[in-house]
Amino acid sequence: xxxxxxxxxxxxxxxxxxxxxxxxxxxxxxxxxxxxxxxxxxxxxxxxxxxxxxxxxxxxxxxxxxxxxxxxxxxxxxxxxxxxxxxxxxxxxxxxxxxxxxxxxxxxxxxxxxxxxxxxxxxxxxxxxxxxxxxxxxxxxxxxxxxxxxxxxxxxxxxxxxxxxxxxxxxxxxxxxxxxxxxxxxxxxxxxxxxxxxxxxxxxxxxxxxxxxxxxxxxxxxxxxxxxxxxxxxxxxxxxxxxxxxxxxxxxxxxxxxxxxxxxxxxxxxxxxxxxxxxxxxxxxxxxxxxxxxxxxxxxxxxxxxxxxxxxxxxxxx
Amino acid sequence: xxxxxxxxxxxxxxxxxxxxxxxxxxxxxxxxxxxxxxxxxxxxxxxxxxxxxxxxxxxxxxxxxxxxxxxxxxxxxxxxxxxxxxxxxxxxxxxxxxxxxxxxxxxxxxxxxxxxxxxxxxxxxxxxxxxxxxxxxxxxxxxxxxxxxxxxxxxxxxxxxxxxxxxxxxxxxxxxxxxxxxxxxxxxxxxxxxxxxxxxxxxxxxxxxxxxxxxxxxxxxxxxxxxxxxxxxxxxxxxxxxxxxxxxxxxxxxxxxxxxxxxxxxxxxxxxxxxxxxxxxxxxxxxxxxxxxxxxxxxxxxxxxxxxxxxxxxxxxxxxxxxxxxxxxxxxxxxxxxxxxxxxxxxxxxxxxxxxxxxxxxxxxxxxxxxxxxxxxxxxxxxxxxxxxxxxxxxxxxxxxxxxxxxxxxxxxxxxxxxxxxxxxxxxxxxxxxxxxxxxxxxxx
Numbered sequence: 001x002x003x004x005x006x007x008x009x010x011x012x013x014x015x016x017x018x019x020x021x022x023x024x025x026x027x028x029x030x031x032x033x034x035x036x037x038x039x040x041x042x043x044x045x046x047x048x049x050x051x052x053x054x055x056x057x058x059x060x061x062x063x064x065x066x067x068x069x070x071x072x073x074x075x076x077x078x079x080x081x082x083x084x085x086x087x088x089x090x091x092x093x094x095x096x097x098x099x100x101x102x103x104x105x106x107x108x109x110x111x112x113x114x115x116x117x118x119x120x121x122x123x124x125x126x127x128x129x130x131x132x133x134x135x136x137x138x139x140x141x142x143x144x145x146x147x148x149x150x151x152x153x154x155x156x157x158x159x160x161x162x163x164x165x166x167x168x169x170x171x172x173x174x175x176x177x178x179x180x181x182x183x184x185x186x187x188x189x190x191x192x193x194x195x196x197x198x199x200x201x202x203x204x205x206x207x208x209x210x211x212x213x214x215x216x217x218x219x220x221x222x223x224x225x226x227x228x229x230x231x232x233x234x235x236x237x238x239x240x241x242x243x244x245x246x247x248x249x250x251x252x253x254x255x256x257x258x259x260x261x262x263x264x265x266x267x268x269x270x271x272x273x274x275x276x277x278x279x280x281x282x283x284x285x286x287x288x289x290x291x292x293x294x295x296x297x298x299x300x301x302x303x304x305x306x307x308x309x310x311x312x313x314x315x316x317x318x
Numbered sequence: 319x320x321x322x323x324x325x326x327x328x329x330x331x332x333x334x335x336x337x338x339x340x341x342x343x344x345x346x347x348x349x350x351x352x353x354x355x356x357x358x359x360x361x362x363x364x365x366x367x368x369x370x371x372x373x374x375x376x377x378x379x380x381x382x383x384x385x386x387x388x389x390x391x392x393x394x395x396x397x398x399x400x401x402x403x404x405x406x407x408x409x410x411x412x413x414x415x416x417x418x419x420x421x422x423x424x425x426x427x428x429x430x431x432x433x434x435x436x437x438x439x440x441x442x443x444x445x446x447x448x449x450x451x452x453x454x455x456x457x458x459x460x461x462x463x464x465x466x467x468x469x470x471x472x473x474x475x476x477x478x479x480x481x482x483x484x485x486x487x488x489x490x491x492x493x494x495x496x497x498x499x500x501x502x503x504x505x506x507x508x509x510x511x512x513x514x515x516x517x518x519x520x521x522x523x524x525x526x527x528x529x530x531x532x533x534x535x536x537x538x539x540x541x542x543x544x545x546x547x548x549x550x551x552x553x554x555x556x557x558x559x560x561x562x563x564x565x566x567x568x569x570x571x572x573x574x575x576x577x578x579x580x581x582x583x584x585x586x587x588x589x590x591x592x593x594x595x596x597x598x599x600x601x602x603x604x605x606x607x608x609x610x611x612x613x614x615x616x617x618x619x620x621x622x623x624x625x626x627x628x629x630x631x632x633x634x635x636x637x638x639x640x641x642x643x644x645x646x647x648x649x650x651x652x653x654x655x656x657x658x659x660x661x662x663x664x665x666x667x668x669x670x671x672x673x674x675x676x677x678x679x680x681x682x683x684x685x686x687x688x689x690x691x692x693x694x695x696x697x698x699x700x701x702x703x704x705x706x707x708x709x710x711x712x713x714x715x716x717x718x719x720x721x722x723x724x725x726x727x728x729x730x731x732x733x734x735x736x737x738x739x740x741x742x743x744x745x746x747x748x749x750x751x752x753x754x755x756x757x758x759x760x761x762x763x
Binding site for chain 1: 513588
């Protein structure tokens with residue numbers, strides 16, 4: 001695997017393999033010395049055109065546990081704000097010896113443009129491109145689901161038959177897109193639930209079912225997993241729904257709705273949470289909430305991604 | 319004094335074989351076995367002679383955008399494509415919203431000498447959509463502007479649109495509308511549908527075009543004015559225009575070559591070569607546009623030639639500029655999409671690329687066909703060849719063509735403007751030679 005741009009690029013075998021490598025990486029965290037020498041001498045640049053401290057430090061921790069050198073380049077307030085192009089920025093970084101570029105960018109497709117451009121030889125890992133994809137988030141979500149379902153016997157397994165509800169701003173969510181394709185590849189079925197204003201007009205290429213009413217969806221689907229998406233503040237000013245109170249009442253996971261879930265269902269959220277809007281305290285703080293697991297697994301999954309993209313372990317050699 | 323040309327053995331659009339003598343800016347003689355003392359002979363055996371093509375929608379970028387195109391370089395691109403006239407859009411910097419700017423653009427065109435450059439005036443000051451520009455002054459200027467457009471922006475305010483339609487009626491002008499409801503297309507990046515959902519790109523819904531066209535044909539009907547619709551891109555727009563024409567509303571419409579050939583699927587690689595406004599649509603839309611051009615619902619093909627620098631295109635999709643160059647490839651694309659499919663004959667091609675746009679734009683000295691005594695505005699086209707389109711086929715300053723590497727039929731072999739050659743043997747004639755011809759013609763008694 002030279003780059004990780006999209007979960008749609010991963011076939012079943014590649015996805016399961018990546019999650020298995022993440023299991024190996026997760027084991028490292030339980031050792032006395034939580035570090036592998038694998039990427040010693042390699043340089044990973046976190047090139048972030050958007051603020052995202054969580055994702056950035058997760059990648060940074062992952063790279064450091066693999067002994068890579070890490071350069072953090074926050075494009076805001078740098079030469080980029082003086083008008084430097086993506087091309088010039090990445091060529092500057094390549095000249096400093098970057099082997100891998102972890103790119104967060106507000107433009108959909110930016111990671112693919114970089115990977116296809118020939119501007120640099122470095123591997124490209126998509127850490128979120130506009131409203132398109134966030135593949136490592138989907139991988140850590142899948143990893144978390146697999147752990148909850150299969151526990152210690154997760155290796156080699158997929159998510160066959162799992163029923164997942166993804167609730168919230170699907171239209172603008174890179175997390176929703178990456179999850180839709182990855183979960184389907186792994187055998188799960190996905191239903192997105194949102195007000196119609198926050199869904200694409202045509203979801204036929206996402207491979208998901210659609211529901212508008214969360215209570216009905218919970219009753220009909222009997223989900224194993226409910227993934228609540230973050231509602232961005234700016235959506236409220238753009239009249240996608242009347243106000244926060246109405247959104248919370250109709251699409252939020254408050255106490256009553258949380259209790260209506262099947263008893264074994266887990267609650268996921270990519271963070272940071274808007275408590276009281278898309279999720280209430282009872283759901284967020286319940287033992288069935290995986291929010292903190294997701295953060296921990298994020299490091300393992302990103303270690304696996306960096307390892308597979310930066311070393312010779314290519315999919316085709318599997 | 320300009321050179322006399324004897325074009326030998328060309329085939330006209332109705333299939334007759336003819337020689338042509340081009341002298342003093344006019345087609346002096348037509349027939350077989352012609353000779354002319356001292357004439358430069360052009361062997362046109364097997365070549366199709368078309369009237370000089372007229373583009374109703376060209377961005378020449380000058381003044382202000384000389385990094386991507388100038389009046390001279392855009393004129394060269396036009397000649398290379400077989401054009402003898404272009405209508406230059408108003409979204410330059412400064413905007414063509416005063417008599418001074420339009421006269422300057424026209425003068426630059428005359429000096430270059432490759433094509434007739436007809437400036438289009440802005441509808442609103444600075445293209446801002448609030449106050450009418452100096453429409454009357456531009457109409458009465460030396461440039462005698464007849465087409466007004468805020469292209470790149472929609473005249474979204476219905477009252478301003480009504481006033482513009484009424485105002486230009488007084489001197490036979492036309493408003494060319496870029497139909498795009500702005501509130502429905504905030505941040506829009508591509509056609510809205512299943513693919514935009516997959517790619518996570520903000521959608522440009524068809525209804526944003528169709529709603530404005532519907533409004534504008536009703537306005538044109540109400541005030542009895544003439545409306546032209548730029549770059550129609552959807553099947554729904556075709557339906558609205560067809561309805562308007564059936565009601566007798568004075569509306570004309572154009573389609574671009576790229577909307578006749580390319581679809582939104584090309585966006586999937588995020589290659590900004592394919593970023594254009596209005597965006598590439600679905601195959602159903604392409605089919606509807608071809609059918610509409612064939613049945614006359616759409617009157618003309620216009621290129622929307624939109625040059626951009628390399629750096630404006632080789633970047634992230636969201637940051638890239640909208641537009642494609644199209645002058646050099648227009649005729650081959652129409653050949654491929656309309657003639658090879660049997661939808662249009664060559665006489666129809668002459669209509670949609672010459673006489674109709676000249677009539678809509680009130681372009682003097684153009685669009686009369688190749689007739690004895692008429693202006694020597696013509697192009698010789700080799701229908702028999704196919705080629706892999708490349709940057710060698712481009713003659714402007716920018717190379718943002720979506721056809722590079724594609725196989726296209728046909729090739730412009732020669733173009734004559736006002737009797738002098740602007741393209742000969744498939745190559746654009748040197749700019750000094752062309753400028754000298756233009757100067758000589760201007761100084762002639």
